[in-house]
Amino acid sequence: MTPRLSDRTPQVAPEALVDQMVPPPMFDDVSFDSYIPAPDEPSQAEAVEAGRDFVKRAQKARSGKRGLFGKKQASTGVGLYLDGGFGVGKTHLLASIYHAMPAPKAFATFVEVTHVVGALGFANAVERLSDHSVLCIDEFELDDPGDTMLVSRLLAELTEAGVSIAATSNTLPGQLGEGRFAAQDFLREIRKLSSVFETVRVDGPDYRHRDLPPAPEPRTTEELTELAESTPGATLDDFDALSEHLATLHPSKYKDLIEGVTLVCISDVHPAADQSIALRFVVLADRLYDANIPVTVSGSKLDEIFTEEMLSGGYRKKYLRATSRLLALSRSADTSDRAG
Known part of the structure; x- marks a missing residue:
């Protein structure tokens, strides 16, 4: 069975948080x-x-x-x-x-x-x-x-x-x-x-969207499951189940939640039901982007998670940043799959 992020409950000692305050790996050599x-x-x-x-x-x-x-x-x-x-x-x-x-x-x-x-x-x-x-x-x-x-x-x-x-x-x-x-x-x-x-x-x-096509089309549930099962280090979660699990974790633990993961697969994606869910996905998107972990989904496209109402509110910049990063990661997953 493919591992799920929603089965992980990382523990992070408060004293370790300062030691973790370093740039994301993609900026190690800049x-x-x-x-x-x-x-x-x-x-x-x-x-x-x-x-x-x-x-x-x-x-x-x-x-x-x-x-x-x-x-x-x-x-x-x-x-x-x-x-x-x-x-x-x-x-x-x-x-x-x-x-x-x-x-x-x-x-x-x-x-x-x-x-x-x-x-x-x-x-x-x-x-x-x-x-x-x-x-x-x-x-x-x-x-x-x-x-x-x-x-x-x-x-x-x-x-x-x-x-x-x-x-x-x-x-x-x-x-x-x-x-x-x-x-x-x-x-x-x-x-x-x-x-x-x-x-x-x-x-x-x-730069993430220069001369690039729009968001990749979602996969079918069968395609997503097959990809997750055939990719070492991949995880496969239902969107609603993952949303519920994120609510049980302090956002400071999201970095450890995805430690060692090579590909995040999320099934049955749909627009977030409320702002609290949306904001947790913003933090998750940031941590995934920092770790350069590709994301691929079934259901709705990744640029449809945040509703028009949300994009018109006070958290607009957060949602647009998260969408930009999720699309970059989804294109990465799409390119890697085609290359494979």
């Missing part, structure tokens, strides 16, 4: 040099230079200044905020910053940072991170005021301890006004840090 700016998008080349400059300033801040009695103390951390659309390489640049900084250092999505603070407690999280040279936060989000203020308070304390902060955020392509507004909201929310952050715009089309 650098500023390996980022290729689009010739017709000058903001991309400017973002590379901004990233290099941030590293220099952050390293200087961490090396500190002479205090009383000649003892070195860390200077206030510096900040960089990369604001742009989906798939323009912001995560590549953020991971490049991470790799260029000395250890200890941390890299996590905004959601993962909130999970770490929740699991460790605020004071413990500050203590564990305050000796880091940099905290890189991917996909900073503004749709939950409580989480945003929590992280804002965390960043304020960390920068005072000399930790520099680099962050990214998504803006819908073609909606530059909305992008600038999001950046200003970010700076306003972390008002204590507003004078520290440099905001840099990164424009361009989503």
